[in-house]
Amino acid sequence: MLKQINTRIEELFTNNYQKYYRLAYSYVQSPEDAMDVVQESAYKALKNSKGLKNAQYAETWVYRIVINTALDSLKIRKREVPGVEDYQQEYIQEYTNFDVMDSLKKLEPNERAVIILRFFEDLKLSDIARILEENESTVKSRLYRALKILKVELDEFREA
Protein backbone atom coordinates (compact mmCIF):
# COMPACT_ATOMS: atom_id res chain seq x y z
CA MET A 1 0.00 0.00 0.00
CA LEU A 2 2.73 2.40 0.96
CA LYS A 3 4.74 1.34 -2.05
CA GLN A 4 1.89 2.43 -4.32
CA ILE A 5 1.75 5.76 -2.60
CA ASN A 6 5.48 6.33 -2.93
CA THR A 7 5.42 5.40 -6.59
CA ARG A 8 2.52 7.77 -7.17
CA ILE A 9 4.32 10.63 -5.45
CA GLU A 10 7.42 10.07 -7.54
CA GLU A 11 5.31 9.94 -10.66
CA LEU A 12 3.64 13.24 -9.81
CA PHE A 13 6.88 15.07 -9.29
CA THR A 14 8.56 13.60 -12.34
CA ASN A 15 5.65 14.49 -14.61
CA ASN A 16 4.41 17.70 -13.05
CA TYR A 17 7.43 19.52 -11.70
CA GLN A 18 6.78 22.38 -14.13
CA LYS A 19 3.31 22.90 -12.71
CA TYR A 20 4.71 22.96 -9.21
CA TYR A 21 7.42 25.35 -10.37
CA ARG A 22 4.86 27.78 -11.75
CA LEU A 23 2.76 27.58 -8.63
CA ALA A 24 5.80 28.14 -6.44
CA TYR A 25 6.93 30.98 -8.67
CA SER A 26 3.62 32.75 -8.23
CA TYR A 27 4.47 32.98 -4.55
CA VAL A 28 8.22 33.48 -4.43
CA GLN A 29 8.68 35.43 -7.66
CA SER A 30 12.17 34.17 -8.42
CA PRO A 31 13.37 31.20 -10.47
CA GLU A 32 15.96 30.10 -7.91
CA ASP A 33 13.57 30.23 -4.99
CA ALA A 34 10.88 28.50 -7.00
CA MET A 35 13.25 25.68 -7.87
CA ASP A 36 14.24 25.36 -4.22
CA VAL A 37 10.60 25.11 -3.25
CA VAL A 38 9.95 22.34 -5.75
CA GLN A 39 12.99 20.33 -4.69
CA GLU A 40 12.19 20.80 -1.04
CA SER A 41 8.59 19.73 -1.67
CA ALA A 42 9.68 16.59 -3.52
CA TYR A 43 11.93 15.67 -0.64
CA LYS A 44 9.28 16.36 2.00
CA ALA A 45 6.54 14.58 0.13
CA LEU A 46 8.51 11.39 -0.24
CA LYS A 47 10.02 11.55 3.22
CA ASN A 48 6.63 12.00 4.88
CA SER A 49 4.62 9.85 2.52
CA LYS A 50 3.09 7.97 5.39
CA GLY A 51 1.09 11.14 6.07
CA LEU A 52 -0.90 10.43 2.93
CA LYS A 53 -3.52 7.82 3.67
CA ASN A 54 -4.99 7.34 0.25
CA ALA A 55 -3.18 7.35 -3.10
CA GLN A 56 -6.29 8.87 -4.61
CA TYR A 57 -5.58 12.16 -2.87
CA ALA A 58 -1.92 12.26 -3.78
CA GLU A 59 -2.30 15.11 -6.24
CA THR A 60 -4.05 17.47 -3.85
CA TRP A 61 -1.75 16.45 -1.04
CA VAL A 62 1.30 17.35 -3.11
CA TYR A 63 -0.20 20.69 -4.11
CA ARG A 64 -0.68 21.46 -0.47
CA ILE A 65 2.92 20.67 0.31
CA VAL A 66 4.12 22.89 -2.52
CA ILE A 67 1.99 25.80 -1.34
CA ASN A 68 3.03 25.44 2.28
CA THR A 69 6.66 25.16 1.31
CA ALA A 70 6.35 28.27 -0.84
CA LEU A 71 4.74 30.15 2.04
CA ASP A 72 7.53 29.03 4.37
CA SER A 73 10.05 30.23 1.85
CA LEU A 74 8.37 33.62 1.81
CA LYS A 75 8.42 33.83 5.56
CA ILE A 76 12.11 33.18 5.59
CA ARG A 77 13.04 35.38 2.70
CA LYS A 78 10.34 38.04 3.12
CA ARG A 79 10.23 38.82 -0.57
CA GLU A 80 6.54 39.48 -0.89
CA VAL A 81 7.20 43.20 -1.11
CA PRO A 82 7.21 44.26 -4.74
CA GLY A 83 10.44 46.12 -5.24
CA VAL A 84 13.82 45.81 -6.82
CA GLU A 85 13.19 42.33 -8.20
CA ASP A 86 10.52 43.72 -10.49
CA TYR A 87 13.08 45.54 -12.59
CA GLN A 88 14.53 42.20 -13.63
CA GLN A 89 11.12 41.18 -14.91
CA GLU A 90 10.87 44.31 -16.97
CA TYR A 91 14.01 43.58 -18.92
CA ILE A 92 13.10 39.98 -19.60
CA GLN A 93 9.59 40.81 -20.67
CA GLU A 94 10.61 43.66 -22.95
CA TYR A 95 8.14 42.97 -25.65
CA THR A 96 5.30 41.94 -23.43
CA ASN A 97 3.92 44.77 -21.38
CA PHE A 98 1.44 42.59 -19.67
CA ASP A 99 2.75 39.92 -17.34
CA VAL A 100 0.44 37.34 -15.84
CA MET A 101 2.68 37.00 -12.82
CA ASP A 102 2.52 40.73 -12.17
CA SER A 103 -1.22 40.50 -12.27
CA LEU A 104 -1.31 37.60 -9.91
CA LYS A 105 0.93 39.43 -7.53
CA LYS A 106 -1.86 41.90 -6.89
CA LEU A 107 -3.77 39.13 -5.20
CA GLU A 108 -3.42 37.71 -1.72
CA PRO A 109 -1.47 34.44 -1.76
CA ASN A 110 -4.57 32.36 -1.21
CA GLU A 111 -6.54 34.22 -3.85
CA ARG A 112 -3.69 33.60 -6.24
CA ALA A 113 -3.69 29.92 -5.44
CA VAL A 114 -7.41 29.69 -6.16
CA ILE A 115 -7.09 31.37 -9.55
CA ILE A 116 -4.12 29.23 -10.55
CA LEU A 117 -5.56 25.96 -9.37
CA ARG A 118 -9.01 26.62 -10.81
CA PHE A 119 -8.22 28.19 -14.18
CA PHE A 120 -4.71 27.12 -14.99
CA GLU A 121 -4.60 23.68 -13.44
CA ASP A 122 -8.31 22.97 -13.94
CA LEU A 123 -8.95 21.55 -10.52
CA LYS A 124 -12.40 21.13 -9.05
CA LEU A 125 -13.50 23.43 -6.26
CA SER A 126 -13.70 20.46 -3.91
CA ASP A 127 -10.06 19.60 -4.61
CA ILE A 128 -9.00 23.20 -4.11
CA ALA A 129 -10.86 23.28 -0.82
CA ARG A 130 -8.97 20.20 0.25
CA ILE A 131 -5.65 21.67 -0.77
CA LEU A 132 -6.19 24.94 1.05
CA GLU A 133 -7.86 23.17 3.96
CA GLU A 134 -10.97 25.33 3.81
CA ASN A 135 -14.59 24.77 2.97
CA GLU A 136 -15.91 25.16 -0.54
CA SER A 137 -17.93 28.29 0.09
CA THR A 138 -14.86 30.08 1.35
CA VAL A 139 -12.99 28.99 -1.74
CA LYS A 140 -15.82 30.13 -3.97
CA SER A 141 -16.02 33.61 -2.48
CA ARG A 142 -12.25 33.89 -2.73
CA LEU A 143 -12.45 32.96 -6.35
CA TYR A 144 -15.04 35.60 -7.15
CA ARG A 145 -13.18 38.22 -5.22
CA ALA A 146 -9.96 37.38 -7.03
CA LEU A 147 -11.68 37.46 -10.40
CA LYS A 148 -13.06 40.86 -9.57
CA ILE A 149 -9.64 42.19 -8.71
CA LEU A 150 -8.05 40.60 -11.76
CA LYS A 151 -10.72 41.88 -14.09
CA VAL A 152 -10.20 45.35 -12.83
CA GLU A 153 -6.50 45.01 -13.42
CA LEU A 154 -7.04 43.60 -16.89
CA ASP A 155 -9.41 46.37 -17.84
CA GLU A 156 -6.95 48.97 -16.68
CA PHE A 157 -4.33 47.52 -18.94
CA ARG A 158 -6.51 47.08 -21.98
CA GLU A 159 -7.54 50.66 -21.90
CA ALA A 160 -4.01 51.97 -21.59
Add this chain to the structure above:
Amino acid sequence: MNRIEDLKKEYEAYQAPASLKRKVKNAMARAKKERRNKAIIRITGRGILGVAAAILTIVILVNSSPQIARAMGSVPILGALSELLTFRGYTERGDGHEANIATPQIIPSKDGQTLTPGEEQLNRTIEEYTQQIIDDYEAAVLNAGGQVPHVGVDTVCTVLPEDERLFSLRLDTVENTGGSATYSKIYHFDKATDQEVILADAFAAGTDYITAISENIREQMAKRMAEDPEAYYFLEEEDGDANFRQIKPNQEFYLDTDRNLVIVFDEYDVAPGYMGEVEFTVPLTVYQDMLYENSFLK
Protein backbone atom coordinates in the same frame (compact mmCIF):
# COMPACT_ATOMS: atom_id res chain seq x y z
CA MET B 1 -13.55 33.33 -20.87
CA ASN B 2 -11.11 34.38 -23.54
CA ARG B 3 -8.91 36.41 -21.27
CA ILE B 4 -8.51 33.51 -18.92
CA GLU B 5 -7.32 31.33 -21.78
CA ASP B 6 -4.77 33.97 -22.70
CA LEU B 7 -3.65 34.22 -19.12
CA LYS B 8 -3.37 30.48 -18.96
CA LYS B 9 -1.12 30.40 -22.00
CA GLU B 10 1.10 33.06 -20.51
CA TYR B 11 1.17 31.25 -17.22
CA GLU B 12 2.22 28.04 -18.88
CA ALA B 13 4.97 29.86 -20.70
CA TYR B 14 6.80 30.05 -17.40
CA GLN B 15 9.15 27.12 -17.55
CA ALA B 16 11.67 26.05 -15.00
CA PRO B 17 15.33 25.90 -15.99
CA ALA B 18 16.34 22.50 -17.38
CA SER B 19 18.31 21.64 -14.27
CA LEU B 20 15.17 21.34 -12.15
CA LYS B 21 14.31 17.87 -13.43
CA ARG B 22 17.57 16.49 -12.20
CA LYS B 23 17.37 18.38 -8.92
CA VAL B 24 13.95 16.98 -8.19
CA LYS B 25 15.18 13.49 -8.96
CA ASN B 26 18.10 13.96 -6.56
CA ALA B 27 15.87 15.30 -3.82
CA MET B 28 13.64 12.26 -4.08
CA ALA B 29 16.61 9.91 -4.13
CA ARG B 30 17.84 11.51 -0.95
CA ALA B 31 14.48 11.02 0.75
CA LYS B 32 14.39 7.38 -0.28
CA LYS B 33 17.91 6.78 0.98
CA GLU B 34 17.11 8.29 4.36
CA ARG B 35 14.02 6.18 4.67
CA ARG B 36 15.88 3.03 3.83
CA ASN B 37 17.90 3.30 7.00
CA LYS B 38 14.88 3.44 9.18
CA ALA B 39 12.65 0.44 9.56
CA ILE B 40 9.40 1.28 11.30
CA ILE B 41 7.95 -1.79 12.81
CA ARG B 42 4.43 -1.56 14.03
CA ILE B 43 2.39 -4.24 15.68
CA THR B 44 -0.95 -4.43 13.94
CA GLY B 45 -2.29 -7.65 15.34
CA ARG B 46 -5.81 -7.29 16.60
CA GLY B 47 -8.22 -9.53 18.37
CA ILE B 48 -5.69 -11.48 20.40
CA LEU B 49 -6.51 -10.81 24.00
CA GLY B 50 -3.92 -10.81 26.70
CA VAL B 51 -1.66 -13.35 25.08
CA ALA B 52 1.57 -11.71 26.09
CA ALA B 53 3.90 -14.26 24.59
CA ALA B 54 2.37 -14.45 21.14
CA ILE B 55 4.43 -13.11 18.31
CA LEU B 56 2.15 -10.98 16.21
CA THR B 57 2.42 -10.27 12.56
CA ILE B 58 4.74 -7.38 11.97
CA VAL B 59 3.92 -5.26 8.98
CA ILE B 60 6.87 -3.29 7.76
CA LEU B 61 5.47 0.02 6.64
CA VAL B 62 8.57 1.51 5.15
CA ASN B 63 10.63 -0.82 3.10
CA SER B 64 12.97 -0.48 0.19
CA SER B 65 15.59 -2.96 1.21
CA PRO B 66 14.87 -6.54 0.12
CA GLN B 67 16.32 -7.76 3.40
CA ILE B 68 13.65 -6.04 5.42
CA ALA B 69 10.84 -6.83 3.03
CA ARG B 70 8.95 -9.44 4.96
CA ALA B 71 5.96 -9.65 7.26
CA MET B 72 7.33 -12.14 9.71
CA GLY B 73 8.12 -12.60 13.32
CA SER B 74 11.59 -11.16 13.23
CA VAL B 75 13.80 -8.80 11.29
CA PRO B 76 17.56 -8.60 10.95
CA ILE B 77 19.27 -5.86 12.87
CA LEU B 78 21.50 -4.04 10.48
CA GLY B 79 24.95 -2.94 11.43
CA ALA B 80 26.16 -3.38 14.97
CA LEU B 81 24.50 -6.61 15.92
CA SER B 82 24.18 -9.67 13.81
CA GLU B 83 21.25 -10.97 15.77
CA LEU B 84 17.59 -10.67 15.00
CA LEU B 85 15.03 -8.43 16.57
CA THR B 86 11.74 -9.98 17.44
CA PHE B 87 8.67 -8.71 19.19
CA ARG B 88 6.47 -9.90 21.92
CA GLY B 89 3.19 -8.19 21.46
CA TYR B 90 0.62 -7.25 24.01
CA THR B 91 -2.73 -6.43 22.54
CA GLU B 92 -5.84 -5.80 24.52
CA ARG B 93 -9.08 -4.35 23.42
CA GLY B 94 -12.38 -3.64 25.06
CA ASP B 95 -15.12 -1.14 25.30
CA GLY B 96 -13.47 2.27 24.91
CA HIS B 97 -9.94 1.04 25.46
CA GLU B 98 -7.23 -0.49 23.37
CA ALA B 99 -3.53 -1.15 23.66
CA ASN B 100 -0.88 -2.29 21.26
CA ILE B 101 2.34 -2.54 23.17
CA ALA B 102 5.34 -4.15 21.56
CA THR B 103 8.30 -5.49 23.46
CA PRO B 104 11.28 -5.79 21.17
CA GLN B 105 13.76 -8.50 22.07
CA ILE B 106 17.09 -9.49 20.59
CA ILE B 107 17.36 -13.14 19.68
CA PRO B 108 20.22 -15.10 18.13
CA SER B 109 20.13 -15.31 14.37
CA LYS B 110 21.31 -18.89 14.27
CA ASP B 111 20.29 -21.91 16.30
CA GLY B 112 22.77 -22.79 18.96
CA GLN B 113 24.13 -19.26 19.16
CA THR B 114 23.75 -17.44 22.44
CA LEU B 115 23.38 -13.82 23.28
CA THR B 116 26.12 -11.93 25.07
CA PRO B 117 25.52 -11.00 28.72
CA GLY B 118 25.12 -7.38 27.59
CA GLU B 119 22.46 -8.27 25.04
CA GLU B 120 20.57 -10.32 27.59
CA GLN B 121 20.68 -7.45 30.03
CA LEU B 122 19.37 -5.10 27.36
CA ASN B 123 16.46 -7.42 26.72
CA ARG B 124 15.62 -7.44 30.40
CA THR B 125 15.83 -3.66 30.62
CA ILE B 126 13.55 -3.23 27.63
CA GLU B 127 11.13 -5.77 28.99
CA GLU B 128 10.93 -4.02 32.35
CA TYR B 129 10.17 -0.78 30.59
CA THR B 130 7.38 -2.09 28.42
CA GLN B 131 6.01 -4.15 31.27
CA GLN B 132 5.62 -0.94 33.22
CA ILE B 133 3.64 0.52 30.34
CA ILE B 134 1.44 -2.57 30.27
CA ASP B 135 0.91 -2.46 34.02
CA ASP B 136 -0.01 1.21 33.92
CA TYR B 137 -2.46 0.55 31.12
CA GLU B 138 -4.13 -2.34 32.93
CA ALA B 139 -4.36 -0.32 36.11
CA ALA B 140 -5.99 2.54 34.23
CA VAL B 141 -8.56 0.16 32.77
CA LEU B 142 -9.30 -1.47 36.10
CA ASN B 143 -9.51 1.80 37.98
CA ALA B 144 -12.11 3.30 35.71
CA GLY B 145 -14.51 2.67 38.56
CA GLY B 146 -17.40 1.21 36.65
CA GLN B 147 -17.27 3.77 33.89
CA VAL B 148 -16.03 3.02 30.43
CA PRO B 149 -12.28 3.58 30.54
CA HIS B 150 -11.15 5.68 27.64
CA VAL B 151 -7.58 4.65 27.47
CA GLY B 152 -5.44 3.93 24.45
CA VAL B 153 -1.80 3.00 24.29
CA ASP B 154 0.23 2.42 21.16
CA THR B 155 3.91 1.77 20.81
CA VAL B 156 6.07 2.06 17.75
CA CYS B 157 9.52 0.59 17.65
CA THR B 158 12.12 2.04 15.36
CA VAL B 159 15.55 0.68 14.63
CA LEU B 160 17.68 3.77 14.20
CA PRO B 161 20.26 4.28 11.43
CA GLU B 162 22.78 1.50 11.31
CA ASP B 163 26.20 2.04 12.77
CA GLU B 164 29.17 -0.24 13.19
CA ARG B 165 29.48 0.36 16.86
CA LEU B 166 26.11 1.38 18.21
CA PHE B 167 22.80 -0.41 18.01
CA SER B 168 19.97 1.99 18.75
CA LEU B 169 16.36 1.22 19.31
CA ARG B 170 13.63 3.76 19.79
CA LEU B 171 10.35 3.03 21.49
CA ASP B 172 7.68 5.68 21.02
CA THR B 173 4.61 5.40 23.15
CA VAL B 174 1.45 7.34 22.55
CA GLU B 175 -1.05 7.41 25.36
CA ASN B 176 -4.60 8.59 24.94
CA THR B 177 -6.37 9.18 28.19
CA GLY B 178 -8.59 12.16 27.54
CA GLY B 179 -5.65 14.16 26.31
CA SER B 180 -2.76 12.59 24.46
CA ALA B 181 0.86 12.29 25.46
CA THR B 182 3.83 11.00 23.52
CA TYR B 183 7.07 9.90 25.04
CA SER B 184 10.14 8.19 23.74
CA LYS B 185 12.73 5.89 25.14
CA ILE B 186 15.83 5.32 23.09
CA TYR B 187 18.16 2.47 23.96
CA HIS B 188 21.77 2.39 22.83
CA PHE B 189 23.92 -0.68 22.89
CA ASP B 190 27.70 -0.42 22.42
CA LYS B 191 28.83 -3.56 20.71
CA ALA B 192 32.49 -2.87 21.54
CA THR B 193 31.90 -2.91 25.27
CA ASP B 194 28.84 -5.18 25.28
CA GLN B 195 26.95 -2.65 27.35
CA GLU B 196 23.95 -0.46 27.21
CA VAL B 197 25.20 3.13 27.13
CA ILE B 198 23.80 6.53 27.91
CA LEU B 199 24.87 9.95 26.67
CA ALA B 200 27.24 10.52 29.58
CA ASP B 201 29.21 7.44 28.58
CA ALA B 202 30.42 9.16 25.42
CA PHE B 203 32.29 11.86 27.29
CA ALA B 204 35.57 11.91 29.21
CA ALA B 205 35.34 12.18 32.97
CA GLY B 206 35.34 15.71 34.32
CA THR B 207 34.31 17.38 31.04
CA ASP B 208 31.32 19.68 31.21
CA TYR B 209 29.51 18.41 28.16
CA ILE B 210 26.21 19.13 29.89
CA THR B 211 26.75 22.88 29.98
CA ALA B 212 28.15 23.05 26.46
CA ILE B 213 25.30 21.10 24.90
CA SER B 214 22.62 22.79 27.01
CA GLU B 215 23.87 26.25 26.04
CA ASN B 216 23.79 25.30 22.39
CA ILE B 217 20.23 24.04 22.73
CA ARG B 218 19.13 27.23 24.49
CA GLU B 219 20.62 29.23 21.63
CA GLN B 220 18.70 27.12 19.14
CA MET B 221 15.49 27.56 21.09
CA ALA B 222 15.86 31.33 21.09
CA LYS B 223 16.64 31.30 17.38
CA ARG B 224 13.65 29.13 16.51
CA MET B 225 11.31 31.34 18.49
CA ALA B 226 12.66 34.42 16.73
CA GLU B 227 12.22 32.89 13.28
CA ASP B 228 8.95 31.07 13.72
CA PRO B 229 6.04 32.82 15.45
CA GLU B 230 4.49 29.50 16.33
CA ALA B 231 7.54 28.02 18.04
CA TYR B 232 7.66 28.29 21.79
CA TYR B 233 10.02 26.86 24.37
CA PHE B 234 10.25 27.25 28.12
CA LEU B 235 13.17 29.62 28.18
CA GLU B 236 11.93 32.67 30.02
CA GLU B 237 8.88 31.63 31.94
CA GLU B 238 7.69 33.57 34.97
CA ASP B 239 7.86 30.35 36.90
CA GLY B 240 11.61 29.94 36.65
CA ASP B 241 11.40 26.29 37.61
CA ALA B 242 9.70 25.48 34.36
CA ASN B 243 12.57 26.78 32.28
CA PHE B 244 14.87 24.44 30.49
CA ARG B 245 18.20 24.64 32.25
CA GLN B 246 20.25 21.69 31.19
CA ILE B 247 20.18 18.22 29.75
CA LYS B 248 20.54 15.13 31.90
CA PRO B 249 23.44 12.65 31.84
CA ASN B 250 20.97 10.09 30.50
CA GLN B 251 19.27 12.51 28.12
CA GLU B 252 17.48 10.84 25.21
CA PHE B 253 19.47 11.11 22.01
CA TYR B 254 20.17 9.38 18.74
CA LEU B 255 22.51 9.67 15.81
CA ASP B 256 20.91 10.60 12.52
CA THR B 257 21.94 9.20 9.16
CA ASP B 258 24.77 11.73 8.91
CA ARG B 259 26.00 10.78 12.38
CA ASN B 260 24.88 14.06 13.92
CA LEU B 261 23.91 14.07 17.57
CA VAL B 262 20.21 14.71 18.02
CA ILE B 263 18.87 15.46 21.50
CA VAL B 264 15.25 14.47 22.15
CA PHE B 265 12.87 15.93 24.72
CA ASP B 266 9.54 14.42 25.67
CA GLU B 267 6.31 16.31 25.19
CA TYR B 268 5.69 19.00 27.82
CA ASP B 269 9.30 18.76 28.96
CA VAL B 270 10.77 21.92 27.47
CA ALA B 271 7.85 23.26 25.49
CA PRO B 272 4.06 23.42 25.62
CA GLY B 273 2.15 20.34 24.54
CA TYR B 274 1.29 21.53 21.05
CA MET B 275 4.99 21.53 20.12
CA GLY B 276 5.01 17.79 20.59
CA GLU B 277 8.31 16.05 21.11
CA VAL B 278 11.14 18.41 20.31
CA GLU B 279 14.53 17.54 18.91
CA PHE B 280 17.73 19.51 18.46
CA THR B 281 20.70 18.62 16.33
CA VAL B 282 23.87 19.58 18.16
CA PRO B 283 26.90 20.39 15.98
CA LEU B 284 30.00 18.27 16.53
CA THR B 285 32.10 21.34 17.29
CA VAL B 286 30.11 21.92 20.46
CA TYR B 287 31.19 18.70 22.12
CA GLN B 288 34.02 17.26 20.03
CA ASP B 289 36.77 18.15 22.49
CA MET B 290 35.00 16.48 25.35
CA LEU B 291 34.56 13.03 23.87
CA TYR B 292 36.65 10.40 25.49
CA GLU B 293 39.25 8.70 23.34
CA ASN B 294 37.31 5.70 22.21
CA SER B 295 33.88 7.28 22.33
CA PHE B 296 30.96 5.76 20.44
CA LEU B 297 30.04 9.24 19.26
CA LYS B 298 33.15 9.62 17.15
